[in-house]
Amino acid sequence: MRQAWKNTLYLYVDQHNRHEVDDRHQTLHAPITDMDYTLRMSERSRRLKRWYRERDTSPLKSQTKAKLIRTREGEGEVTVDMEFHVQREADQQGTTFVEERIDRERITLTREGKSWIISQIDHPQMERHMRNIQLGTEQEQGALSPPLPYLNMDVLGAVKTAKSSPYLREKAVQYAEQWWNESNPRFLSFEVDCTNYVSQCLFAGGAPMNYTGRRESGWWYKGMVNGSEGWSYSWAVSNSMERLLTSSTTGLRAVAVKHASDLQLGDVIAYDWDGDGHYQHNTIVTAFDKNGMPLVNAHTNNSRHRYWDYQDSYAWTEATQYRFFHITDFF
Structure with missing residues (x-):
């Protein structure tokens, strides 16, 4: 039987x-x-x-x-x-x-x-995951399997100093391609991993971490330190990354553009499936089609060279809204 x-x-x-x-x-x-x-x-x-x-x-x-x-x-x-x-x-x-x-x-x-x-x-629909908001602070998703070491310096290079440095788009894309369907074991892996993955790609491209030591500010990652979760909400939470890219004036910065066709390799798209202003997914641009439209990589529902608008996703709705972020060429 x-x-x-x-x-x-x-x-x-x-x-x-x-x-x-x-x-x-x-x-x-x-x-x-x-x-x-x-x-x-x-x-x-x-x-x-x-x-x-x-x-x-x-x-x-x-x-x-x-x-x-x-x-x-x-x-x-x-x-x-x-x-x-x-x-x-x-x-x-x-x-x-x-x-x-x-x-x-x-x-x-x-x-x-x-x-x-x-x-x-x-x-x-893991791509629709929404973090709870309590007392104005985003409650993070617990990470899985804390590995060591926490930062893969051999792959990513040292943390950048305050000196201006370029965003190496090809490096960000190379990292996105390498790890699109698996997790880098030198970072924590999350059940909802889209923003953690995009953050790693941006860091691989040279985006400097801003270590504030506070979960609700900066853009940083340390892993598990003495049993405590050491990363900013903006590193791993979709809505927090969208807010960071919208408002940051130092370190990792971006310019919001109007159209998907305005994006370049290594840029970021944020997705609000319900059109209510809360962003639940992030992707990184890794290629373009013949019409010059972005193809993206992502985690959670791991994807490679997926058409940017995600209309083939079970999470997509007629109310879906997007934010298109062009990462600055220099930090």
């Missing part, structure tokens, strides 16, 4: 891959009774068709590697946590672009007679 539910799961994984480029009805498809999921995916398919058309882009093929992370079996029901590594190719004006991303899903299978159906599919 165990093999029976796995057969249904394998069928879903194959369907998941095919629907990345072709959402037409297939001869073989997994039995899914989750109508909320069906409506969500129908809307996503409609949106992505328009999205490709407006970008003058056509999806070519997709390759999906599925990993079963966790299984919980009960009487007549199985819940599995899956990780999908999606590599999607698209053509834009004769040039092929390759995008990669990591999606996670929680799938519930239910036995009906001798068959197994998929009764529920959830997409944990």
Whole structure:
């Protein structure tokens, strides 16, 4: 009977891959009774068709590697946590672009007679994570697995002094490419890691840390020191980084620009999924498409060369707002 539910799961994984480029009805498809999921995916398919058309882009093929992370079996029901590594190719004006991303899903299978159906599919929207605000202070997400040493000086170089130094965009991009789908073991890793990852990329590019010793000010990281968390909110919290880049006049600085096309390599985009002024995600620009539009890398839902507007994300809504930050050329 165990093999029976796995057969249904394998069928879903194959369907998941095919629907990345072709959402037409297939001869073989997994039995899914989750109508909320069906409506969500129908809307996503409609949106992505328009999205490709407006970008003058056509999806070519997709390759999906599925990993079963966790299984919980009960009487007549199985819940599995899956990780999908999606590599999607698209053509834009004769040039092929390759995008990669990591999606996670929680799938519930239910036995009906001798068959197994998929009764529920959830997409944990880690990119929508919002820090709690209490008494005006952002409460940080706890980090995982404190490693040593805390700063990888061999990779990143020494902390910059007050002397003016350039932002090395190619170094920031090189770091972003190296660590897009894993964590640098010389830094702490967070469950919600997007801003921590972007901060590391900026630091690799030469952005100087501003060690104030206070969580709510500056932009700095020390790791775990005597059991205490040693980093500023702006280093690891999406909304705090957005505020820092908006207002900082020393150290790490940026200029807000109006359009995504105004950005350069190593620049930053902040995402407010609900349009309520609280930013929940950050990415770094690592490439451009044929139209000069940014492609970005990110953590949490790890992504490489993803189209900047994230309309293929389960976190995206019609209310989504963006901030485009051009990092200053000198610090």
